[in-house]
Amino acid sequence: MTSASDARAVILGCSGTTLTPEETAFFRDVRPWGFILFKRNIGTPDAVRALTASLRETVGRADAPILIDQEGGRVQRMGPPHWPKYPAGRRVGALGTDLARLGARLMAQDLAEVGINVDCAPMLDVPVAGSDDIVGDRAFGTDPGTVIATGRAVAEGLLAGGVLPVIKHMPGHGRATCDSHLDLPVVAADRQSLSASDFRPFRALADLPLAMSAHVVFTAIDPERPATLSPTVIREIIRGEIGFDGLLMTDDLSMHALRGGFRDRAEAAFAAGIDVVLHCNGSMDEMRGVVEATPHLTGIPARRAQAALARLAETDRFDVAEARARFEAALQVA
Known part of the structure; x- marks a missing residue:
């Protein structure tokens, strides 16, 4: 096994339900800190287990973070048909x-059973009237x-099931x-309004171990750069x-909110104070550009990464069948 100090400060996606030879060679060379899965990567439970094992084998770390967006x-x-639908x-x-909490604990059970140990949830954005529906009913409420x-x-439920939560999209996407x-x-x-509501x-929940930045410009703080690329937002807010x-970590560097080449995007994020960059779509050309600007995970970012992974030990005993029946019954009457 290799150590986390060999890792680069990047989380990468892959193209399908199995790794291609090119992806395997690339990940072994680059040694990203972690990986992220999307629907294109999800087959049967056995296939997902095999994929997460393959990803970890490329970097030689049994606890390498494997992320997914599983909000419900x-x-x-x-x-x-393999996993329940969540609200x-x-x-x-x-x-x-x-x-x-119970629903999140069940969701953590689903994820942990196939080797996924990080969920990009809970979303803490507070939507306002007239904002884009990209937040919409994903938000827990409007207050x-x-x-x-x-x-x-939700964070407690995930942690109890051995899955790290990621609070997003810091410092707030609800007004976009x-x-x-x-x-x-x-x-x-x-x-003042941002501080009273959005932040x-x-x-x-600032005590939680992982957070994802927002690709949003806040003109009252930095009128030129989105939070992901803003030293002012990251340092002051x-x-x-x-x-x-x-x-x-950043939100996905391949999103169209950001401009420029992928090396430039990664360089700007690290210069702003981001610890780890995230690239999701599995495009090899784009990933190569991101990696060109990505340092090894050392210093304070490495300390933060190690502290996050240490929280994975916090699991509980759980009667899955009883809990799922109780949760589903509550959904029917709620």
Whole structure:
């Protein structure tokens, strides 16, 4: 086994349900810190287990992070017929914290059984009237209090099942009037309003180990650069006002909110203070560009990565059949 100090500060995707020879060779050479799976990578449970094992074999680390977006609702990469369908965030927020925690614990069970140990959830964005539907019913509610309580419960459920949560999209995507997958959102709200609402859930859950940045410009803080690429946002807001000292990763570098070549995108993110960059679509040419600008994971980012992985030991005893029956019964009456 190799050590985490051999890893590069990058999380990468792959193209299908098995690794190609080119991907295997590339990952062995690059040694990314982790990987991310999407629906294109999901086959049967046995196939997913084989893929996660193959990915970890390329880097020689049994605890290498393997991420997935498994929120429920319209963002659920693993679903029927092999896995249950989970409710969207809005409904989870309405169910109450006990059921939110139970649902997340069941979701963690699904993920852990196939070798996935990081879930890009909970989403802590607080949508406002007129914002783009990219958040919409994925949000736990429209008030920070509901988002905080539900987000905490979901994070606890994931951790109890041996899966690390990723709070997103820091410091807040709820006011965006366009989808950052397609264009660059610009938020003109004043600093006081942002602090009172958008930043509140992230402050309340700043003790969690992993967070994902937002490709959103906040004109009151940095009118030129999205949070992912802004030293001001990362230093003053994320590390300062919010007080987050965990591992900060980018949202997907291939999203159209960002401009320029992939080496340039990665360089700008690291210069801003990002710990780890994320590239999702499995394009080999794009990944090569990202990796050209990606350092090895050392220093403070390495400490944050190690602290995050140390939380994976926190698991509980769990009667899966009883818990799933209880959760499904609650959904039918809620």
